[in-house]
Amino acid sequence: MSDSPSRLDLLRFLERVQVGDLERTRSWIATEEKRLAAEAARLPPVPPPDWLIEHGIGVGRTPVRVHVGSCWDTRSRCMPADRDAARRALADGVEACTHCRPDTALGVLD
Incomplete structure (x- = not known):
């Protein structure tokens, strides 16, 4: 029997890595959205033209x-x-x- 992981094991490992990357990216997006919302709340809205x-x-x-x-x-x-x-x-x-x-x-x- 071979000690190397099966193709299915490798694919499942890749999936776990990609899910982790996706969760990390979503967290970065949420952090940036909060930062932009806080910045927008500090700035007064641009007045409409006359x-x-x-x-x-x-x-x-x-x-x-x-x-x-x-x-x-x-x-x-x-x-x-x-x-x-x-x-x-x-x-x-x-x-x-x-x-x-x-x-x-x-x-x-x-």
Whole structure:
């Protein structure tokens, strides 16, 4: 009889090593998640921009709507804008959001 371990014994040993590695990696991930959460809790949230300009879909991506920065009806196609850019967009005929009414807040009414 041979003193060397069987192929099955070797595979089970490899499995134990890999499970240990996986548990160690998961522990590192949990530690890093806790660290990031604690860091995020210390930092104040980034304030929203004062104004947003929503752009359309496609090649030209022209402006389609202006929003107040804190509007709940914004989409991922919004870009931050300063007061002058928002006023210019409204003056150029870009639609004002009907929910947050940036035209009222900027004093630009049709």
